[in-house]
Amino acid sequence: MPEDIEKIITQMTLEEKAALCTGATAWTSTPVDRLGIPELIVSDGPHGVRKVPDVNSMAIASLPSTCFPTASCLASTWNRDLIYEMGEALAEECIAMNVDVLLGPGVNMKRSPLGGRNFEYFSEDPYLAGEMAASMINGVQSKGVGTALKHFAANNQEFQRFSINAVIDERTLREIYLAGFEKAVKQAEPWTVMCSYNKVNGTFASQNSYLLTDILKKEWGFEGFIMSDWGAVRDRIAALKAGLDWEMPGPQERRVKAVVEAVRNGVLDEAVLDESVRRILNITFRAKKTPKTGTYNADAHHELAHKIANEGMVLLKNNGLLPLKNHEHIAIIGQSAENAHFQGGGSSHINPTKVAVPFNEIKKQADDAELIYAPGYPMDDTFQQGLIDEAVSIARAADVAVLFIALPSYKESEGYDRADMDLTEQQIALIKAVSKVQPKTVVVINNGAPVVMSEWIDGVAAVIEGWMMGQAGGIAIADILFGKVNPSGKLAETFPMRLEDTPAYINWPGETGAVHYGEGLFIGYRYYDTKKVPVLFPFGYGLSYTTFEYSHPKVSASTFKDVEGVTVSVDVTNTGRLAGAEIVQVYVHDRECSLARPEKELKGFAKVFLEPGETKTVSIKLDFRAFSFYNVEYKQWITETGEFDILIAASSTDIRHKLTVRLESTLDLPCVLDIESTIREWVTDRRGNAVLTPLIKNIVEMNRQSFGDDQEKDATGMDTMEMFYDMPLVSVLMFNQKFLSMPPEEMVEDLLRQAHAIK
Ligand code: BGC
Numbered sequence: 001m002p003e004d005i006e007k008i009i010t011q012m013t014l015e016e017k018a019a020l021c022t023g024a025t026a027w028t029s030t031p032v033d034r035l036g037i038p039e040l041i042v043s044d045g046p047h048g049v050r051k052v053p054d055v056n057s058m059a060i061a062s063l064p065s066t067c068f069p070t071a072s073c074l075a076s077t078w079n080r081d082l083i084y085e086m087g088e089a090l091a092e093e094c095i096a097m098n099v100d101v102l103l104g105p106g107v108n109m110k111r112s113p114l115g116g117r118n119f120e121y122f123s124e125d126p127y128l129a130g131e132m133a134a135s136m137i138n139g140v141q142s143k144g145v146g147t148a149l150k151h152f153a154a155n156n157q158e159f160q161r162f163s164i165n166a167v168i169d170e171r172t173l174r175e176i177y178l179a180g181f182e183k184a185v186k187q188a189e190p191w192t193v194m195c196s197y198n199k200v201n202g203t204f205a206s207q208n209s210y211l212l213t214d215i216l217k218k219e220w221g222f223e224g225f226i227m228s229d230w231g232a233v234r235d236r237i238a239a240l241k242a243g244l245d246w247e248m249p250g251p252q253e254r255r256v257k258a259v260v261e262a263v264r265n266g267v268l269d270e271a272v273l274d275e276s277v278r279r280i281l282n283i284t285f286r287a288k289k290t291p292k293t294g295t296y297n298a299d300a301h302h303e304l305a306h307k308i309a310n311e312g313m314v315l316l317k318n319n320g321l322l323p324l325k326n327h328e329h330i331a332i333i334g335q336s337a338e339n340a341h342f343q344g345g346g347s348s349h350i351n352p353t354k355v356a357v358p359f360n361e362i363k364k365q366a367d368d369a370e371l372i373y374a375p376g377y378p379m380d381d382t383f384q385q386g387l388i389d390e391a392v393s394i395a396r397a398a399d400v401a402v403l404f405i406a407l408p409s410y411k412e413s414e415g416y417d418r419a420d421m422d423l424t425e426q427q428i429a430l431i432k433a434v435s436k437v438q439p440k441t442v443v444v445i446n447n448g449a450p451v452v453m454s455e456w457i458d459g460v461a462a463v464i465e466g467w468m469m470g471q472a473g474g475i476a477i478a479d480i481l482f483g484k485v486n487p488s489g490k491l492a493e494t495f496p497m498r499l500e501d502t503p504a505y506i507n508w509p510g511e512t513g514a515v516h517y518g519e520g521l522f523i524g525y526r527y528y529d530t531k532k533v534p535v536l537f538p539f540g541y542g543l544s545y546t547t548f549e550y551s552h553p554k555v556s557a558s559t560f561k562d563v564e565g566v567t568v569s570v571d572v573t574n575t576g577r578l579a580g581a582e583i584v585q586v587y588v589h590d591r592e593c594s595l596a597r598p599e600k601e602l603k604g605f606a607k608v609f610l611e612p613g614e615t616k617t618v619s620i621k622l623d624f625r626a627f628s629f630y631n632v633e634y635k636q637w638i639t640e641t642g643e644f645d646i647l648i649a650a651s652s653t654d655i656r657h658k659l660t661v662r663l664e665s666t667l668d669l670p671c672v673l674d675i676e677s678t679i680r681e682w683v684t685d686r687r688g689n690a691v692l693t694p695l696i697k698n699i700v701e702m703n704r705q706s707f708g709d710d711q712e713k714d715a716t717g718m719d720t721m722e723m724f725y726d727m728p729l730v731s732v733l734m735f736n737q738k739f740l741s742m743p744p745e746e747m748v749e750d751l752l753r754q755a756h757a758i759k
Pocket of ligand 1: 044103
């Protein structure tokens with residue numbers, strides 16, 4: 001295989017280079033036979049391989065493949081190893097179906113529960129999302145198959161997703177919306193990254209050189225190539241210049257011509273095109289090192305999908321009814337018991353190898369119980385009282401009712417956002433009616449994002465969040481209902497009480513072409529915790545059939561340097577009678593910071609499996625990033641010396657232990673004082689302080705003479721000293737010009753020169 005890429009580039013014609021940077025079909029790159037450049041084949045993604053047999057088609061049915069649970073469920077496992085294993089399985093299917101790069105995973109944040117594509121995304125927390133994405137990428141790529149981390153960046157809604165301008169301040173972008181991408185890129189080095197459709201701060205992501213080149217390629221050291229989302233490029237030349245290497249889908253003759261002309265006219269430097277060609281060739285030749293032959297074990301993958309669903313489902317409520325035992329008559333109600341709702345609509349839609357039907361799986365595990373079924377609600381959005389009446393009558397006659405409630409695709413899918421967080425009117429009425437006659441009612445919901453439950457949750461005995469559970473999820477539900485498996489999933493996103501409580505509520509979904517991320521850093525639990533807004537189920541929450549105790553919390557050092565980090569450990573004991581798994585979470589609370597910070601942030605977690613009575617020590621390392629925040633003035637992540645609380649927790653609101661540590665910052669930050677810096681900024685800056693301290697007494701005195709220093713003398717009725725510290729030094733001096741020997745601006749410039757000169 002020819003791999004001297006530099007040599008190949010010199011042999012390629014301009015037309016061949018331009019063509020390589022544009023798809024040949026909906027799913028392939030343009031090969032150059034005479035130079036031995038093969039085509040690269042990509043397929044959706046992310047939770048299954050959607051290989052479309054005709055490369056020219058985007059929409060026809062794909063070849064059968066394993067439909068794993070979608071990302072909401074995957075993240076709720078909090079199990080890195082399991083997600084890695086899923087990655088390996090996905091790669092095996094890619095190899096069997098001749099796919100070089102799988103289009104996934106998606107690591108965008110769940111800014112609002114209404115995001116239509118939330119089912120395809122992991123979490124409202126960038127640490128957790130980044131860990132999950134990195135695990136999946138590492139799994140897939142360990143087998144020589146590539147991934148496309150998507151959608152870079154800020155695809156947090158479907159409303160006007162092809163054009164909306166996401167207006168996000170720099171710190172929020174770095175700490176929330178880019179952090180998951182950064183983690184995945186640095187920890188797993190995806191072969192490719194896919195840009196998003198939307199604009200970010202005024203520029204299309206596909207043409208955004210700040211995002212694509214400055215941050216992704218230069219700052220994070222991303223070495224693969226960047227592809228467009230399908231149809232995301234408006235201006236091909238601007239996109240190439242910004243760092244967008246590959247435009248999809250193809251063919252796009254017009255674009256190829258435009259690139260050729262741009263180089264000929266001197267509008268586009270050929271070196272820019274060469275760099276994209278180099279990146280695409282690197283990945284193409286790397287991909288071809290993996291022979292695409294053989295088959296995969298569909299049964300084993302179905303079993304893996306089953307295992308993941310077992311670990312991802314979250315037991316939200318249980319008054320003791322679950323696990324079910326010795327019931328003779330079980331009413332199974334709800335369409336989704338018969339028609340499993342296990343995936344979402346859109347580009348991720350998989351043609352499954354087989355499907356485990358919940359009703360059948362329950363039948364297998366329900367011993368000798370008699371099962372009676374009623375559909376409960378229609379597939380469409382009509383209201384049919386007759387179906388409710390039928391369900392009520394079988395529920396009344398049974399010992400227990402299991403209600404299967406699936407959020408219909410007209411309410412939740414790629415391409416449009418949800419209008420509300422509600423189940424359908426009929427589903428709500430059904431749950432209320434059934435639980436009224438049958439207190440032993442279990443509700444199993446299948447959905448990709450939180451739903452409101454306040455109208456009915458008090459009336460039911462148990463609730464299982466079954467997610468879009470993948471093709472084998474039907475078995476997992478039966479396992480959990482009957483206790484074959486002890487639930488161990490925890491929420492990767494908050495379940496709010498009501499839509500009005502959600503942080504983005506008043507800034508959603510935007511208007512006149514733009515959406516303002518007005519809540520800033522405060523999304524998900526960062527908002528609810530800081531604002532003390534009660535929620536239905538907090539981030540990190542999930543029940544088990546056993547109980548866990550946390551003891552002997554420790555930190556490796558009570559004072560430590562930021563670059564060294566600190567290790568937290570805790571003993572976890574299974575104090576119940578069943579084997580089970582606990583997800584230990586570590587949050588960090590900054591006691592004092594020069595900038596606003598969320599009440600606490602997730603910075604580490606571990607999932608631990610324990611037999612009854614067993615104890616294991618869990619250790620979690622917290623590094624520099626666990627304590628730092630992005631400072632827009634310094635344009636970097638910084639730490640500040642001071643105390644931090646380390647919270648060892650079973651959920652974001654169930655804090656089991658708190659340890660206080662002292663971090664010593666080793667950063668020697670540059671001086672960022674400028675003409676507008678306030679007195680407070682001058683005195684808190686090491687260099688500014690050294691320069692201003694000898695003068696500050698005089699300045700205070702001048703100010704006192706100009707304004708007076710107590711309320712009686714002060715004709716304005718204000719405490720001017722309060723205002724004084726937060727005024728720019730130059731403004732304070734302006735008011736005192738009569739005392740100065742030079743103009744205030746010149747004086748500040750001189751002080752700035754002195755401060756900046758200090759080492
Ligand atoms: C989606 C991508 C997907 C691509 C190809 C786009 O509309 O946003 O996630 O990979 O289509 O199907």
